[in-house]
Amino acid sequence: MIAHAAAGRHAGRHIGHHVAVHDHDPADRTPAAGASARVARLRAPAHVGAGVERPITVDQTNRSVVVDEAVIVKWFRPPRPLPHHGSDVLAHLSEVGFDAMPAFFGTDEADGLVVASVAEYLPGATDGWEWYLDEVHAWIDGTVPTAAMERRATGLGRLAGRLHVALATPSSRWPAPVGEVPVQTQLDRMRALFERARAVTTGITAEHLARRWSAIRAAIEPQGVDGAATTPAIAVHGDLHVGNVLAVGDRLVVTDFDGNPLSEDAAARQPAVVDVASLLQSIDHIGRIVDHRTGGARRGDLTFFIGDSVARALEAYRAELASASLPHLLDDRLLPALRVAQELHELAYAAAHLPHWVYVPDGALTAMFPDET
Incomplete structure (x- = not known):
């Protein structure tokens, strides 16, 4: 998402096993032929x-x-x-x-x-912004059965669970992969996201959320959570959403492990629940996109899809952790708040950089919080 500044020129160099490649315009950084x-x-x-x-x-x-x-x-x-x-x-x-x-x-x-x-390289692989949207469109058209959509949601949850179990498994690189981090870090991050999102929200979205901000603010302050407490943390994916899940036939694989380019914590251990919240809300976003494309004509069906798919993905995720005796990796106390915070993140980014995406977090937040009159 972020356009990086150009780095320096490397021309015809071999350093150890390094193969020199950038004999080209450093502002473009297109690899040289071969x-x-x-x-x-x-x-x-x-x-x-x-x-x-x-x-x-x-x-x-x-x-x-x-x-x-x-x-x-x-x-x-x-x-x-x-x-x-x-x-x-x-x-x-x-x-x-x-x-x-x-x-x-x-x-x-x-x-x-x-x-x-x-x-x-996986020939024929497509990412979730393509395969999942196509499948949901086919589902509302009646050409894909509900059972297939249920399996997809379960598959996404299982994939995330397997990933986190693997990230919590010791290796020579990380002999102690599970640590503890302060809950306060997440509380501070969510508060900052709230302030940023509220400050940049304008137009119809500001009207939609005007009577909801108080409820949203309360939702990111999970009850009974002591900021001084700690929560289990691993080297999370950091940007786990359906767009980073490839489908190759019936196989799902996760890709792009460079973390969220907007996050300052991309290289730090974080609670697994951060990934879970991101993945669940991306499933929600699939439903919002299809609802937008169909002009709200199938909103009831898509509301069902969102709720059912999120629940199935979360259930499958929990099952994977439980089977590895790692249920404690998921901090349920933080999940509802982090799901809201994910939408605040989406809203702040979209309002500042990607205005055509604003309708997605707008729809998610207005669905999460009944109209406050």
């Missing part, structure tokens, strides 16, 4: 043959190039300083055997920076 194939061959030799490159042309913060339709090389713009949280997470997950993600082949590093990451 650079992605060289990095892919170095990190994933069994998967690279002729080294045919295909750039991903959609607008991205970083640059990605597919090599031989088998490996994808993501060039960071600018390169990220070591230690790099996303790469550490991927290495940990690979070591503990988590397979619900594209295989991670390693990174290209130079001068204390991560220049690129190399992973498995």
Whole structure:
């Protein structure tokens, strides 16, 4: 979401295992021809043959190039300083055997920076902003059965649960992956989000929320929660939403472990419930988008979809934690408040940078809180 400033030029350099690549305009940072194939061959030799490159042309913060339709090389713009949280997470997950993600082949590093990451390319994969929206449209059209939608929601919850169990499993990189963090950190973050969202909300959304702000403010102050207390924390995904869940046939895999680019806590341990709130609200957002596209004609059905799918995903998530004897990872005390805070985050960002998205958190918040007269 954030356009990064250009980093310096690296021309024709080999530092250790680093393959020099950026013999190009540093303001553009487009990888030089052949650079992605060289990095892919170095990190994933069994998967690279002729080294045919295909750039991903959609607008991205970083640059990605597919090599031989088998490996994808993501060039960071600018390169990220070591230690790099996303790469550490991927290495940990690979070591503990988590397979619900594209295989991670390693990174290209130079001068204390991560220049690129190399992973498995999954032909035909689509992200949740595509596959989930298509499926919900098909469901309201009657071409996809309700049972299929139920399975999808369960699959999303199970995926998140498996991910968190893996992140809580010791590895050589993280021998003690579960820690404790102060609850106060989340309380402070939610209060700041409330103030920011309220300050930037204008127009019809401001009218919708004017009589709801008091209830929203109360909701982010969970009753009986002592800010001085601690809560379990792991190296969470940090930006877990349906757009970062790929569908390859019936298989769901999670991707993009670089965390929320707007979060200052992207590299820190956080409560698992932060990821859960983000995922659940993204399911809600799928329903809001389809409702918007259909002009509210199927609002009753979509309200059912949101409530049922969120409940099924949460139930499946809990089941995964319970099966690993880790139910304590989910701090239920914070979940309702963090779901509200997620919408405040969406609202603040949309109001400032993405106005056509405002209707989504507007719809979610007005549904969460009855009209206060």
